[in-house]
Amino acid sequence: MKLGSKIHLYSSVLFAILLLVANVTIYTVFHRLMMDREMSQLLAESEQAAEVLRTAEGRLALNGLLRAYVPLDGTLRWVEASGEGSALVASGNQLELGRQEQTFYSERRLEQVTINGERYGFVSLPVIGPSGSVANVQMMSSLVELTELLRILRLVLISVSAAVLVPVVISSGILGRLVMRPITSMTSTMRRIIRSGEFARLKQTGKSRDELAEMGDTFNEMIGLLEESFVRQEQFVSNASHELKTPLTIIESYASLLKRRGAERPDLLEESVEAIHSEAVRMKTMTEQLLLLATSKREWKADMQPVGLVAFAEQVSTIFSQVHRRNVTVISSLDPVQGAALVPEAGEAEATAQDLTVLADQDMLKQVLFILLDNARKYSAGDIELVAGRLQGTAFLAVEDRGEGIPPEDLPHVFERFYRVDKARSREQEGAGGTGLGLSLGKELCEAMGARLELESTLGAGTTATIWLPDSGQEYLA
Numbered sequence: 001m002k003l004g005s006k007i008h009l010y011s012s013v014l015f016a017i018l019l020l021v022a023n024v025t026i027y028t029v030f031h032r033l034m035m036d037r038e039m040s041q042l043l044a045e046s047e048q049a050a051e052v053l054r055t056a057e058g059r060l061a062l063n064g065l066l067r068a069y070v071p072l073d074g075t076l077r078w079v080e081a082s083g084e085g086s087a088l089v090a091s092g093n094q095l096e097l098g099r100q101e102q103t104f105y106s107e108r109r110l111e112q113v114t115i116n117g118e119r120y121g122f123v124s125l126p127v128i129g130p131s132g133s134v135a136n137v138q139m140m141s142s143l144v145e146l147t148e149l150l151r152i153l154r155l156v157l158i159s160v161s162a163a164v165l166v167p168v169v170i171s172s173g174i175l176g177r178l179v180m181r182p183i184t185s186m187t188s189t190m191r192r193i194i195r196s197g198e199f200a201r202l203k204q205t206g207k208s209r210d211e212l213a214e215m216g217d218t219f220n221e222m223i224g225l226l227e228e229s230f231v232r233q234e235q236f237v238s239n240a241s242h243e244l245k246t247p248l249t250i251i252e253s254y255a256s257l258l259k260r261r262g263a264e265r266p267d268l269l270e271e272s273v274e275a276i277h278s279e280a281v282r283m284k285t286m287t288e289q290l291l292l293l294a295t296s297k298r299e300w301k302a303d304m305q306p307v308g309l310v311a312f313a314e315q316v317s318t319i320f321s322q323v324h325r326r327n328v329t330v331i332s333s334l335d336p337v338q339g340a341a342l343v344p345e346a347g348e349a350e351a352t353a354q355d356l357t358v359l360a361d362q363d364m365l366k367q368v369l370f371i372l373l374d375n376a377r378k379y380s381a382g383d384i385e386l387v388a389g390r391l392q393g394t395a396f397l398a399v400e401d402r403g404e405g406i407p408p409e410d411l412p413h414v415f416e417r418f419y420r421v422d423k424a425r426s427r428e429q430e431g432a433g434g435t436g437l438g439l440s441l442g443k444e445l446c447e448a449m450g451a452r453l454e455l456e457s458t459l460g461a462g463t464t465a466t467i468w469l470p471d472s473g474q475e476y477l478a
Contacts, residue, residue, distance in 0.1 A: 053078060077137070080129065182216050186202060306357050364449055398467070417440045
Protein backbone atom coordinates (compact mmCIF):
# COMPACT_ATOMS: atom_id res chain seq x y z
CA MET A 1 0.00 0.00 0.00
CA LYS A 2 1.30 3.42 -0.91
CA LEU A 3 2.09 5.97 1.78
CA GLY A 4 -0.68 8.32 0.60
CA SER A 5 -3.23 5.51 0.84
CA LYS A 6 -1.95 4.60 4.30
CA ILE A 7 -2.35 8.20 5.47
CA HIS A 8 -5.85 8.28 3.97
CA LEU A 9 -6.87 4.97 5.53
CA TYR A 10 -5.25 5.41 8.94
CA SER A 11 -6.51 8.96 9.47
CA SER A 12 -10.06 8.00 8.41
CA VAL A 13 -10.14 4.88 10.60
CA LEU A 14 -8.60 6.72 13.54
CA PHE A 15 -11.14 9.55 13.32
CA ALA A 16 -14.00 7.05 12.96
CA ILE A 17 -12.83 5.19 16.08
CA LEU A 18 -12.49 8.43 18.04
CA LEU A 19 -15.93 9.56 16.89
CA LEU A 20 -17.43 6.18 17.84
CA VAL A 21 -15.84 6.28 21.29
CA ALA A 22 -17.07 9.85 21.82
CA ASN A 23 -20.63 8.98 20.75
CA VAL A 24 -20.77 5.85 22.89
CA THR A 25 -19.48 7.83 25.86
CA ILE A 26 -22.04 10.60 25.31
CA TYR A 27 -24.90 8.10 24.96
CA THR A 28 -23.84 6.03 27.97
CA VAL A 29 -23.48 9.05 30.24
CA PHE A 30 -26.77 10.58 29.08
CA HIS A 31 -28.59 7.23 29.44
CA ARG A 32 -27.33 6.75 32.98
CA LEU A 33 -28.08 10.30 34.06
CA MET A 34 -31.61 10.24 32.64
CA MET A 35 -32.39 6.79 34.09
CA ASP A 36 -31.12 7.82 37.51
CA ARG A 37 -33.14 10.99 37.31
CA GLU A 38 -36.31 9.10 36.32
CA MET A 39 -35.88 6.49 39.04
CA SER A 40 -35.13 9.15 41.65
CA GLN A 41 -38.30 11.02 40.69
CA LEU A 42 -40.32 7.77 40.86
CA LEU A 43 -38.88 7.00 44.29
CA ALA A 44 -39.76 10.47 45.55
CA GLU A 45 -43.36 10.11 44.32
CA SER A 46 -43.60 6.67 45.92
CA GLU A 47 -42.36 7.95 49.27
CA GLN A 48 -44.84 10.82 49.14
CA ALA A 49 -47.70 8.41 48.38
CA ALA A 50 -46.58 5.97 51.08
CA GLU A 51 -46.51 8.73 53.70
CA VAL A 52 -50.20 9.45 52.99
CA LEU A 53 -51.44 5.89 52.38
CA ARG A 54 -50.17 4.46 55.67
CA THR A 55 -52.56 6.77 57.54
CA ALA A 56 -55.61 5.90 55.43
CA GLU A 57 -58.43 4.18 57.37
CA GLY A 58 -60.97 2.19 55.53
CA ARG A 59 -61.21 0.79 52.08
CA LEU A 60 -62.88 3.82 50.62
CA ALA A 61 -60.26 6.23 51.84
CA LEU A 62 -57.49 3.94 50.62
CA ASN A 63 -58.91 3.74 47.10
CA GLY A 64 -59.39 7.47 46.97
CA LEU A 65 -55.80 8.15 47.95
CA LEU A 66 -54.53 5.58 45.43
CA ARG A 67 -56.42 7.38 42.66
CA ALA A 68 -54.97 10.71 43.81
CA TYR A 69 -51.35 9.55 43.70
CA VAL A 70 -51.37 7.09 40.79
CA PRO A 71 -48.83 8.11 38.07
CA LEU A 72 -50.15 9.30 34.73
CA ASP A 73 -48.69 6.29 32.93
CA GLY A 74 -48.51 3.52 35.49
CA THR A 75 -50.04 1.84 38.56
CA LEU A 76 -50.13 2.27 42.34
CA ARG A 77 -50.76 -0.74 44.67
CA TRP A 78 -51.37 -1.31 48.33
CA VAL A 79 -50.22 -4.88 49.08
CA GLU A 80 -50.58 -6.41 52.53
CA ALA A 81 -48.50 -9.40 53.67
CA SER A 82 -51.59 -11.53 54.24
CA GLY A 83 -52.90 -10.74 50.80
CA GLU A 84 -56.15 -9.39 52.25
CA GLY A 85 -57.05 -5.73 51.91
CA SER A 86 -54.84 -5.18 48.87
CA ALA A 87 -55.85 -2.49 46.41
CA LEU A 88 -54.76 -1.40 42.92
CA VAL A 89 -55.31 1.68 40.81
CA ALA A 90 -54.01 1.89 37.18
CA SER A 91 -53.98 4.79 34.75
CA GLY A 92 -56.26 4.60 31.77
CA ASN A 93 -53.60 3.37 29.30
CA GLN A 94 -52.01 0.87 31.67
CA LEU A 95 -54.96 -1.34 32.63
CA GLU A 96 -53.01 -4.36 31.47
CA LEU A 97 -50.61 -3.89 34.39
CA GLY A 98 -53.48 -4.52 36.80
CA ARG A 99 -53.58 -8.16 35.75
CA GLN A 100 -49.99 -8.75 36.87
CA GLU A 101 -49.60 -10.98 39.90
CA GLN A 102 -49.00 -9.04 43.09
CA THR A 103 -45.99 -9.88 45.26
CA PHE A 104 -45.20 -8.74 48.79
CA TYR A 105 -41.60 -7.67 49.48
CA SER A 106 -40.26 -7.36 52.97
CA GLU A 107 -37.48 -4.99 51.91
CA ARG A 108 -37.33 -1.84 49.85
CA ARG A 109 -36.94 -2.37 46.09
CA LEU A 110 -36.03 0.07 43.29
CA GLU A 111 -35.52 -1.44 39.83
CA GLN A 112 -36.37 -1.46 36.16
CA VAL A 113 -38.59 -4.23 34.81
CA THR A 114 -39.77 -5.24 31.35
CA ILE A 115 -43.38 -6.27 30.88
CA ASN A 116 -44.78 -7.19 27.47
CA GLY A 117 -41.69 -5.67 25.80
CA GLU A 118 -42.06 -2.30 27.53
CA ARG A 119 -39.76 -0.96 30.24
CA TYR A 120 -41.10 0.29 33.58
CA GLY A 121 -39.66 1.76 36.70
CA PHE A 122 -40.74 -0.16 39.81
CA VAL A 123 -40.62 0.93 43.49
CA SER A 124 -41.74 -1.10 46.48
CA LEU A 125 -41.70 0.50 49.96
CA PRO A 126 -42.60 -1.43 53.14
CA VAL A 127 -44.87 0.60 55.47
CA ILE A 128 -46.93 -0.03 58.61
CA GLY A 129 -50.61 0.29 57.92
CA PRO A 130 -53.30 1.81 60.14
CA SER A 131 -54.05 -1.59 61.68
CA GLY A 132 -50.38 -2.11 62.60
CA SER A 133 -49.72 -4.72 59.93
CA VAL A 134 -46.86 -4.47 57.40
CA ALA A 135 -47.83 -3.57 53.85
CA ASN A 136 -46.16 -2.49 50.58
CA VAL A 137 -46.73 0.68 48.62
CA GLN A 138 -45.78 -0.36 45.06
CA MET A 139 -45.60 2.19 42.26
CA MET A 140 -44.85 1.34 38.62
CA SER A 141 -44.35 3.97 35.91
CA SER A 142 -43.71 3.55 32.20
CA LEU A 143 -40.31 4.60 30.81
CA VAL A 144 -41.53 4.76 27.24
CA GLU A 145 -40.93 8.50 26.89
CA LEU A 146 -37.36 8.20 28.15
CA THR A 147 -36.78 5.19 25.89
CA GLU A 148 -38.07 7.15 22.91
CA LEU A 149 -35.83 10.08 23.85
CA LEU A 150 -32.80 7.78 23.99
CA ARG A 151 -33.76 6.28 20.62
CA ILE A 152 -33.87 9.78 19.10
CA LEU A 153 -30.48 10.53 20.65
CA ARG A 154 -29.04 7.39 19.03
CA LEU A 155 -30.39 8.42 15.65
CA VAL A 156 -28.98 11.93 16.04
CA LEU A 157 -25.54 10.65 17.00
CA ILE A 158 -25.47 8.16 14.13
CA SER A 159 -26.63 10.78 11.62
CA VAL A 160 -24.11 13.37 12.82
CA SER A 161 -21.31 10.79 12.77
CA ALA A 162 -22.17 9.76 9.21
CA ALA A 163 -22.35 13.40 8.13
CA VAL A 164 -18.99 14.17 9.75
CA LEU A 165 -17.23 11.08 8.39
CA VAL A 166 -17.86 12.04 4.77
CA PRO A 167 -15.80 15.29 4.86
CA VAL A 168 -13.25 13.58 7.10
CA VAL A 169 -12.64 10.85 4.54
CA ILE A 170 -12.40 13.44 1.76
CA SER A 171 -10.08 15.72 3.76
CA SER A 172 -7.83 12.81 4.77
CA GLY A 173 -7.45 11.94 1.09
CA ILE A 174 -6.53 15.56 0.33
CA LEU A 175 -4.10 15.54 3.27
CA GLY A 176 -2.48 12.37 1.94
CA ARG A 177 -1.97 13.98 -1.46
CA LEU A 178 -0.59 17.18 0.09
CA VAL A 179 1.88 15.21 2.19
CA MET A 180 2.89 13.03 -0.72
CA ARG A 181 3.24 15.84 -3.27
CA PRO A 182 6.84 16.84 -2.37
CA ILE A 183 7.79 13.20 -1.83
CA THR A 184 6.35 12.25 -5.22
CA SER A 185 8.11 15.21 -6.79
CA MET A 186 11.36 14.18 -5.11
CA THR A 187 10.95 10.59 -6.33
CA SER A 188 10.26 11.66 -9.91
CA THR A 189 13.25 14.03 -9.78
CA MET A 190 15.54 11.24 -8.59
CA ARG A 191 14.24 8.94 -11.33
CA ARG A 192 14.85 11.69 -13.89
CA ILE A 193 18.40 12.07 -12.55
CA ILE A 194 18.94 8.30 -12.84
CA ARG A 195 17.62 8.18 -16.41
CA SER A 196 19.34 11.27 -17.74
CA GLY A 197 22.48 11.29 -15.60
CA GLU A 198 22.04 15.04 -15.10
CA PHE A 199 21.44 16.67 -11.73
CA ALA A 200 18.07 18.36 -11.19
CA ARG A 201 16.44 20.21 -8.32
CA LEU A 202 12.92 20.37 -6.94
CA LYS A 203 10.80 23.34 -7.92
CA GLN A 204 9.72 24.90 -4.64
CA THR A 205 6.39 26.73 -4.95
CA GLY A 206 4.54 28.76 -2.35
CA LYS A 207 5.79 30.38 0.82
CA SER A 208 5.21 27.47 3.19
CA ARG A 209 8.03 26.89 5.65
CA ASP A 210 6.82 23.61 7.12
CA GLU A 211 8.81 20.38 7.43
CA LEU A 212 7.92 19.31 3.88
CA ALA A 213 9.28 22.55 2.44
CA GLU A 214 12.37 22.15 4.62
CA MET A 215 12.78 18.61 3.28
CA GLY A 216 12.63 19.97 -0.29
CA ASP A 217 15.23 22.65 0.50
CA THR A 218 17.46 20.03 2.10
CA PHE A 219 17.07 17.79 -0.96
CA ASN A 220 18.05 20.66 -3.27
CA GLU A 221 21.02 21.46 -1.06
CA MET A 222 22.10 17.81 -1.10
CA ILE A 223 21.76 17.67 -4.90
CA GLY A 224 23.88 20.83 -5.13
CA LEU A 225 26.59 19.26 -3.00
CA LEU A 226 26.47 16.03 -5.02
CA GLU A 227 26.66 17.95 -8.28
CA GLU A 228 29.60 19.99 -7.03
CA SER A 229 31.33 16.86 -5.74
CA PHE A 230 30.67 15.06 -9.03
CA VAL A 231 32.05 17.94 -11.09
CA ARG A 232 35.13 18.13 -8.88
CA GLN A 233 35.60 14.39 -9.14
CA GLU A 234 35.38 14.52 -12.93
CA GLN A 235 37.88 17.37 -13.03
CA PHE A 236 40.12 15.58 -10.56
CA VAL A 237 40.10 12.32 -12.52
CA SER A 238 40.64 14.15 -15.80
CA ASN A 239 43.52 16.21 -14.43
CA ALA A 240 45.07 13.26 -12.60
CA SER A 241 44.97 11.07 -15.69
CA HIS A 242 46.47 13.87 -17.76
CA GLU A 243 49.22 14.62 -15.23
CA LEU A 244 50.11 10.96 -14.74
CA LYS A 245 50.13 10.38 -18.50
CA THR A 246 52.91 12.93 -19.03
CA PRO A 247 55.62 11.31 -16.83
CA LEU A 248 54.61 7.85 -18.03
CA THR A 249 55.00 8.97 -21.64
CA ILE A 250 58.42 10.48 -20.88
CA ILE A 251 59.56 7.33 -19.10
CA GLU A 252 58.28 5.15 -21.93
CA SER A 253 59.97 7.33 -24.56
CA TYR A 254 63.38 7.30 -22.84
CA ALA A 255 63.09 3.56 -22.12
CA SER A 256 62.31 2.91 -25.80
CA LEU A 257 65.25 5.14 -26.78
CA LEU A 258 67.58 3.18 -24.51
CA LYS A 259 66.21 -0.08 -25.86
CA ARG A 260 66.79 0.95 -29.48
CA ARG A 261 70.05 2.92 -29.29
CA GLY A 262 71.39 2.48 -25.78
CA ALA A 263 74.04 0.01 -26.87
CA GLU A 264 75.16 2.22 -29.77
CA ARG A 265 75.00 5.58 -27.93
CA PRO A 266 76.44 5.34 -24.41
CA ASP A 267 76.13 9.13 -24.16
CA LEU A 268 72.32 8.73 -24.09
CA LEU A 269 72.48 6.57 -20.97
CA GLU A 270 73.07 9.37 -18.44
CA GLU A 271 70.45 11.64 -20.03
CA SER A 272 67.83 8.89 -20.19
CA VAL A 273 68.45 7.62 -16.66
CA GLU A 274 68.29 11.17 -15.28
CA ALA A 275 65.04 11.88 -17.12
CA ILE A 276 63.48 8.58 -16.07
CA HIS A 277 64.54 9.12 -12.45
CA SER A 278 63.23 12.69 -12.40
CA GLU A 279 59.84 11.70 -13.84
CA ALA A 280 59.58 8.70 -11.50
CA VAL A 281 60.24 10.93 -8.49
CA ARG A 282 57.67 13.45 -9.69
CA MET A 283 55.12 10.70 -10.33
CA LYS A 284 55.78 9.23 -6.86
CA THR A 285 55.26 12.63 -5.25
CA MET A 286 52.09 13.22 -7.24
CA THR A 287 50.72 9.77 -6.33
CA GLU A 288 51.37 10.32 -2.62
CA GLN A 289 49.64 13.69 -2.74
CA LEU A 290 46.69 12.28 -4.70
CA LEU A 291 46.25 9.47 -2.17
CA LEU A 292 46.35 11.92 0.72
CA LEU A 293 43.88 14.28 -0.95
CA ALA A 294 41.57 11.36 -1.70
CA THR A 295 41.49 10.43 1.99
CA SER A 296 38.34 11.52 3.84
CA LYS A 297 38.92 14.66 5.87
CA ARG A 298 37.37 12.87 8.85
CA GLU A 299 40.48 10.69 9.00
CA TRP A 300 42.74 13.74 9.25
CA LYS A 301 42.90 13.85 13.04
CA ALA A 302 45.31 16.59 14.05
CA ASP A 303 47.32 15.87 17.22
CA MET A 304 47.50 19.42 18.57
CA GLN A 305 50.52 19.95 20.81
CA PRO A 306 52.45 23.07 21.93
CA VAL A 307 55.18 23.85 19.37
CA GLY A 308 57.93 26.45 19.71
CA LEU A 309 57.98 28.12 16.30
CA VAL A 310 61.60 29.31 16.20
CA ALA A 311 63.09 25.98 17.28
CA PHE A 312 60.72 24.11 14.96
CA ALA A 313 61.59 26.37 12.00
CA GLU A 314 65.32 25.84 12.60
CA GLN A 315 64.84 22.08 12.70
CA VAL A 316 62.87 22.05 9.42
CA SER A 317 65.32 24.40 7.68
CA THR A 318 68.27 22.20 8.68
CA ILE A 319 66.66 19.07 7.23
CA PHE A 320 65.58 20.85 4.05
CA SER A 321 69.02 22.45 3.51
CA GLN A 322 70.81 19.13 3.86
CA VAL A 323 68.47 17.34 1.44
CA HIS A 324 68.28 19.98 -1.31
CA ARG A 325 71.59 21.83 -0.82
CA ARG A 326 69.78 25.18 -0.57
CA ASN A 327 70.35 27.75 2.12
CA VAL A 328 67.29 28.49 4.28
CA THR A 329 67.62 31.38 6.73
CA VAL A 330 65.47 31.30 9.86
CA ILE A 331 64.63 34.70 11.29
CA SER A 332 62.28 35.99 13.95
CA SER A 333 60.08 39.04 13.63
CA LEU A 334 62.55 40.93 15.85
CA ASP A 335 65.52 40.58 13.52
CA PRO A 336 66.11 43.45 11.09
CA VAL A 337 65.82 41.79 7.70
CA GLN A 338 66.52 43.48 4.44
CA GLY A 339 63.77 43.15 1.90
CA ALA A 340 61.26 41.94 4.51
CA ALA A 341 58.42 43.91 2.97
CA LEU A 342 56.76 40.74 1.73
CA VAL A 343 56.52 39.38 5.26
CA PRO A 344 53.78 40.93 7.48
CA GLU A 345 55.04 44.42 8.33
CA ALA A 346 57.84 44.06 10.83
CA GLY A 347 57.03 47.37 12.46
CA GLU A 348 53.54 46.14 13.42
CA ALA A 349 54.66 42.74 14.64
CA GLU A 350 54.29 42.09 18.36
CA ALA A 351 57.85 40.92 18.93
CA THR A 352 59.18 39.18 21.98
CA ALA A 353 62.60 37.79 22.85
CA GLN A 354 60.98 34.50 23.64
CA ASP A 355 60.14 31.59 21.41
CA LEU A 356 56.56 31.71 20.09
CA THR A 357 54.52 28.74 21.30
CA VAL A 358 51.50 27.63 19.28
CA LEU A 359 49.18 24.65 19.14
CA ALA A 360 49.79 22.53 16.03
CA ASP A 361 50.27 19.02 14.70
CA GLN A 362 54.04 18.84 14.16
CA ASP A 363 53.85 16.29 11.33
CA MET A 364 51.19 18.25 9.42
CA LEU A 365 52.96 21.56 9.98
CA LYS A 366 56.26 20.06 8.84
CA GLN A 367 54.64 18.71 5.67
CA VAL A 368 53.14 22.13 4.87
CA LEU A 369 56.50 23.82 5.40
CA PHE A 370 58.24 21.28 3.15
CA ILE A 371 55.65 22.01 0.41
CA LEU A 372 56.17 25.77 0.70
CA LEU A 373 59.98 25.47 0.89
CA ASP A 374 60.02 23.12 -2.09
CA ASN A 375 57.99 25.62 -4.14
CA ALA A 376 60.41 28.38 -3.16
CA ARG A 377 63.34 26.15 -4.14
CA LYS A 378 61.87 25.35 -7.55
CA TYR A 379 60.90 28.84 -8.54
CA SER A 380 63.72 30.96 -7.12
CA ALA A 381 67.50 30.88 -7.35
CA GLY A 382 68.53 32.83 -4.23
CA ASP A 383 68.34 32.14 -0.52
CA ILE A 384 65.02 31.26 1.11
CA GLU A 385 63.85 32.93 4.30
CA LEU A 386 61.71 31.20 6.93
CA VAL A 387 60.24 33.80 9.29
CA ALA A 388 58.61 33.07 12.68
CA GLY A 389 56.71 35.88 14.37
CA ARG A 390 53.49 37.29 15.72
CA LEU A 391 51.27 39.97 14.22
CA GLN A 392 48.34 41.54 16.08
CA GLY A 393 48.19 38.65 18.53
CA THR A 394 48.40 35.86 15.90
CA ALA A 395 51.52 33.74 15.42
CA PHE A 396 52.71 32.92 11.92
CA LEU A 397 55.33 31.12 9.86
CA ALA A 398 56.23 32.72 6.52
CA VAL A 399 58.29 31.28 3.65
CA GLU A 400 59.71 34.02 1.43
CA ASP A 401 61.54 33.70 -1.85
CA ARG A 402 62.95 36.20 -4.36
CA GLY A 403 61.76 34.38 -7.47
CA GLU A 404 59.72 35.42 -10.46
CA GLY A 405 56.44 35.85 -8.55
CA ILE A 406 52.89 35.10 -9.66
CA PRO A 407 50.75 37.29 -11.95
CA PRO A 408 47.78 38.90 -10.13
CA GLU A 409 45.24 37.18 -12.40
CA ASP A 410 46.64 33.73 -11.47
CA LEU A 411 46.94 34.33 -7.73
CA PRO A 412 43.28 33.48 -6.86
CA HIS A 413 43.64 30.04 -8.52
CA VAL A 414 46.91 28.79 -6.99
CA PHE A 415 45.09 26.66 -4.36
CA GLU A 416 43.13 24.77 -7.01
CA ARG A 417 44.29 21.23 -7.70
CA PHE A 418 46.61 20.79 -10.70
CA TYR A 419 46.73 24.53 -11.33
CA ARG A 420 50.18 25.79 -12.36
CA VAL A 421 51.33 29.18 -13.52
CA ASP A 422 53.53 27.84 -16.30
CA LYS A 423 54.06 31.28 -17.84
CA ALA A 424 55.85 32.49 -14.74
CA ARG A 425 57.22 29.21 -13.46
CA SER A 426 58.84 27.14 -16.13
CA ARG A 427 59.54 23.47 -15.73
CA GLU A 428 62.94 24.20 -17.04
CA GLN A 429 63.82 25.47 -13.57
CA GLU A 430 65.07 22.87 -11.12
CA GLY A 431 63.97 19.85 -13.08
CA ALA A 432 60.44 18.98 -13.98
CA GLY A 433 58.60 21.57 -11.92
CA GLY A 434 55.58 21.01 -9.67
CA THR A 435 52.46 18.85 -9.91
CA GLY A 436 49.94 21.53 -9.04
CA LEU A 437 48.85 19.65 -5.90
CA GLY A 438 51.21 21.01 -3.24
CA LEU A 439 49.44 24.25 -2.33
CA SER A 440 46.01 22.56 -2.42
CA LEU A 441 47.27 19.88 -0.04
CA GLY A 442 48.99 22.47 2.16
CA LYS A 443 45.81 24.51 2.49
CA GLU A 444 43.74 21.47 3.52
CA LEU A 445 46.37 20.39 6.05
CA CYS A 446 46.28 23.89 7.56
CA GLU A 447 42.49 23.78 7.79
CA ALA A 448 42.73 20.41 9.57
CA MET A 449 44.89 22.12 12.24
CA GLY A 450 42.64 25.17 12.48
CA ALA A 451 45.30 27.28 10.76
CA ARG A 452 45.08 29.47 7.67
CA LEU A 453 47.37 29.54 4.61
CA GLU A 454 47.69 32.76 2.60
CA LEU A 455 49.81 33.65 -0.42
CA GLU A 456 51.13 37.08 -1.43
CA SER A 457 53.19 37.64 -4.54
CA THR A 458 54.62 40.46 -6.64
CA LEU A 459 55.51 39.66 -10.23
CA GLY A 460 59.30 39.83 -10.66
CA ALA A 461 59.92 40.41 -6.91
CA GLY A 462 59.04 37.17 -5.17
CA THR A 463 56.38 35.29 -3.20
CA THR A 464 55.53 34.97 0.48
CA ALA A 465 53.42 32.08 1.81
CA THR A 466 52.17 32.68 5.37
CA ILE A 467 50.74 30.12 7.80
CA TRP A 468 48.60 31.78 10.50
CA LEU A 469 48.53 29.45 13.51
CA PRO A 470 46.27 29.12 16.57
CA ASP A 471 48.07 30.45 19.65
CA SER A 472 48.48 28.26 22.74
CA GLY A 473 48.17 31.30 24.96
CA GLN A 474 51.58 30.63 26.49
CA GLU A 475 55.14 31.68 25.70
CA TYR A 476 58.29 29.91 26.77
CA LEU A 477 61.92 30.99 26.64
CA ALA A 478 63.75 29.61 23.66
